[in-house]
Amino acid sequence: MNISVVRPGDLGEVEIARWRELQGADPALDNPFLSVEFALAMGRLRGYVRVAVIEDGGKIVAFFPYERHNFGIGKPLGGFLTTCHGLISVPGLKVNIRTLLRACRLTVFDFDHMVAGQPTFAPYQTDVRPAPVMDLSAGFAAYAEQVRANSPKNYKTVRYKERKLDREQGGLRFEWDSADPGALRQLMQWKSDQYRRTGRVDRFAQPWIVQLLDEMHAQRSSGFAGVLTMVYAGDKPVAGHFGLRTADTLVGWFPAYDVEFARYSPGIVHHLLMAEYAAGAGLRQVDMGKGGREYKSWLKSGDLFVAEGRVSRPSPTAAVHWMGRTPVNKARTIVTDRPELYRLADRVLKGFGRMRTSVQSQSSSTVVKEPWGAG
Template sequence: MKVTVVRPGELQEPELTRWRELQHASASLDNPFLSVEFALALGRLRSYVRVAVVEDGGKVVGFLPFERHAFGIGKPLGSWLTTCHGLISVPDLDLPARELLRGCGLSVFDFDHMVAGQPTWAPHESAVRPVPMMDLTAGFESYIGLVRENSPKNYKTVRYKERKLAREHGEIRLAWAAADAESMRVLTGWKSDQYRRTGRVDRFAQPWIVELIDEMHASGSPSFGGVLTMLYAGDTPVAGHFGLRTHNTLVGWFPAYDPEFARYSPGIMHHLHMAEQAASHGLGQVDMGKGGREYKGWLKNGVIHVSEGRVSRPSATAAVHWMGRTPVNKARNIVVDRPSLYRLADRLLKGFGRVRTSLQPESIEKEPSGAR
């Protein structure tokens, strides 16, 4: 096989068409983070983005979008920013991972949201984890019936809070595919504040991420687009979400809500309205992403799987990278796999966030208007 590495913008129209054909042909690749449009956008913003074009007998059989960093260290496209990685290829492509790394000029490649079971990566998987899904293929009424049956107490509580919110603040409605920039700024303001309060890195403090989100917000085709949804009580926005979609799947990316309305559980309320609108717009599923949020457990009616692992070729770089990364990854997995430790870690991060916020200047605490 032949592996050629190019920048995304160097792909020609036949290659773009082939990428879309390969992705559309496999249900396991039905994720917008695997779409060529996402790779092209990220390639315009980050100089380290590359695509490996895999040919067999002169025919393109696969694409691997990735990041090439210093010393031959490779990462999946979007790495920590995205929730799905993979080799976009013909089914059962027989391409050993180390051979692919050699063709890409990489010494090591870490992954933690890889499409599980791909032959290239499966021998190197260290863990396979479930991703909760809202399966809407049978329609929203069928889906909500299962939620009501499987989690009657949770469902009744959310609907009670929704009626209370409507009585006190106005009719509940969801705006699907909101196009205005102001709604996006409200959502990212909430999310930035949430990151700070919970001790996490504020994604939107990085201008290139804001630019990426704005570009994705403006995109839209039958097979790929950004979807901004906002939940209102009367004329007041209370919760929202920005994600990406294919022709069939909406993937969760940036959910947030106004903490002034936290007692009404607006985030969960928003997810139910979002699922209803997704089904009405012809989407078959909502991918909520792996992670330890309890509400996902009772909103889901299906799962897919992603894997974690590491591939390396013998080198000093790979050895140093292993010593730096493996203990951290093991510690993270221990926390993720134990709910009590996950809740403790979450409380510690939130405590750190409160301390950090209290030390910020007052002018920073008050902006942007309407932020979480």
């Protein structure tokens, strides 16, 4: 195999076409975060984005998009923003992981939403988690019937609140695939407010993330697009969502609502309407992503699976990174069970200890010689 690493913008038309071909040939890769359009957008906005192009016998067999941060720390493309990552490859391909990391100039690569079971990364999976989906392959009516059967009380309550919102607030209107940039700004404002209320970091305080959503909102093709959906009561927006889609799958990304209407559960009302319109638009599923809110457990009608794990090459950086990302007791067991990691970690930690001791000694020496300095 031959592995070359490029910036996404350096991919030519042949490579872009091959990426789409590989993704389209494997249903497990049917996720817009694995699409070349997302990689190209990230490459325009962030200088640390790279793509490993993997060839075998003179033919491209895989693409590996990733982020390379300081000290060779590797992260999935989009990092905390995305709900799926992996190798876009011919089915069943297994790449030597150390060869791949070396070619990518990575010492370590953490993943938490990897397409489960990919042969290259499967040996390094430490956990596999379900990602709930709204399965629309048999149409919305069949999906709604399954949700009703799974949780009749919840379904009945949400439909009641939907009618109540319609009756009391001037009529309900749903807009699928809105092109209105003002509506997108409203959604981001709701989401920023939610982040602050819940003590989380406001992602939209970072201009490049706002720009990413703007670029994704402008994408309009049959195989990839940003989809903005909004619920209105009268003329007032009350809930919305912005996500990405392929030809068959819409992925949940940024849902939010106006807290003034919280008593109507507008977010859940929106999700059911979104599923109905998604089915009408020919989409086969809505991927809600792993974890998160309780509502996913009763809105789902199926699961995909994503994996968590970590791969690395022996190095001081990888050893320290491992210990920093793992609870202390687990890290101690892992490191002591692996002599090469233990030696590397011990060497680095001793170096840090010497540095700290030296700094403390210099500080003490300064205080002794010039006790009046603090005055």
